[in-house]
Amino acid sequence: MSVPTDHGGLRARKKQRTRAALIDAGLDLFLAKGYDATTIDEIAAEVEISPRTFFRYFAGKEDVALAKGAELDDLVLNALAARPADEPPLVALRAAVLDMIRKSASGDGVRRFLRIQHLINKTPALLAGNLRRAAGNEERLTVEIAARQGVDPARDMRPRVLVGMICAALRIGLETMCADRHRDLSRLVELVEEAIDLATAGIPRRWGDEPHQW
Incomplete structure (x- = not known):
């Protein structure tokens, strides 16, 4: 008997968690360093994703x-x-x-x-x-x-x-x-x-x- 899967739901939840982590990481850096001094590379690194992946979530x-x-x-x-x-x-x-x-x-x-x-x-x-x-x-x-x-x-x-x-x-x-x-x-x-x-x-x-x- 096949086991039902929810790959779509899992992907959506993972994307939501990554998005939330990017927001929290970005805000932490902005508050600590200032908005202008913070780079996208630094935000991405905090969440352990590439800058290219960052742009899948934010412009x-x-x-x-x-x-x-x-x-x-x-x-x-x-x-x-x-x-x-x-x-x-x-x-x-x-x-x-x-x-x-x-x-x-x-x-x-x-x-x-x-x-x-x-x-x-x-x-x-x-x-x-x-x-x-x-x-x-x-x-x-x-x-x-x-x-x-x-x-x-x-x-x-x-x-x-x-x-x-x-x-x-x-x-x-x-x-x-x-x-x-x-x-x-x-x-x-x-x-x-x-x-x-x-x-x-x-x-x-x-x-x-x-x-x-x-």
Whole structure:
């Protein structure tokens, strides 16, 4: 009797492990040496693969540095999509962002999480790439919020405004945490939550039918 195999699944899991190892190795090197001083050869060597194999996973080291951010984007979008369909947009997006913070910072550790954010902000090449990534993510969140509300984001600006305000509040909360002497998850969540609540204080939980006012 033949034994069932799962070669495709094994290959996929191996590729995922290698990709994750490259991200971790790259970030460790960036944090230790600086982004500009780190080479692709060094990242590949840490994972014991060739530079040629590296390019099967990433187009360059910028993609490695921003990979965690892309993962966070997916966490927010997936968390938002999983919220109850009848939940008000502000409540749903706020909960999705805070869920992302808890999962990502608890997994990587608050200090490492913040150091990566700081690395991106102080490196011009990464900051530019991160802004492009963030703009793309805001567009995806806008489309999701608009779909949940049954509105056209080209005619109704409320989904875009809500997403923009919450994403700006997230950035401010992270920047505030970088200057805070505490380095624990509860404080990080508290600051991001406070920033979101301040930014959205004038937005009602439920919107009216008129697209030009909340």
